[in-house]
Structures are given as C-alpha cells and as structure tokens.
Amino acid sequence: MHPNHHPPREGRKQRTTARRWAARHRRTARAHILRGACYGLGTGATGLAFMWLERLM
Structure with a gap:
C-alpha cells in the first residue's frame, strides 16, 4: 500500500x-461577503x- 494512500471516507464521516x-471558514466567508x-x-x-x-452642470 502506498504510504500516502487514504481509504475512501464513509458518508457520515464525510458530512x-x-x-x-x-x-472553520464561515467567519472568513462572512468577512468577504461584507467587504463585497x-x-x-x-x-x-x-x-x-x-x-x-x-x-x-
């Protein structure tokens, strides 16, 4: 097995x-929306x- 190979994630864990x-990115997204x-x-x-x-005139 390749050392960087990750097994496929299961549905629940992926969600x-x-x-x-x-x-984690919600605050950054809000800041960008507000700036725009x-x-x-x-x-x-x-x-x-x-x-x-x-x-x-």
Missing part, C-alpha cells in the same frame, strides 16, 4: 468533515453622486 470545514457589499454600496453611491453632479 461531518464538510461541516467542520464550513464552520461595502464595495458595491460605495461604488453605487459614487456613481449616483456623479450622475447627480452631471445633472446640476
């Missing part, structure tokens, strides 16, 4: 592993401000 992975939302809001607000300024 538990996926849950643990999700729990903030960038989107800032970009939208900047665009609206420039459109408003163009109408005033």
Whole structure:
C-alpha cells in the first residue's frame, strides 16, 4: 500500500468533515461577503453622486 494512500471516507464521516470545514471558514466567508457589499454600496453611491453632479452642470 502506498504510504500516502487514504481509504475512501464513509458518508457520515464525510458530512461531518464538510461541516467542520464550513464552520472553520464561515467567519472568513462572512468577512468577504461584507467587504463585497461595502464595495458595491460605495461604488453605487459614487456613481449616483456623479450622475447627480452631471445633472446640476
């Protein structure tokens, strides 16, 4: 047997592993989502401000 060979995981253990992975990465995912939302809001607000300024000129 190859020393790096791992036997196939069983269904229940695989789900538990996926849950643990999700729990570990949940905080990072939330931070990325929040950052993306903030960038989107800032970009939208900047665009609206420039459109408003163009109408005033």
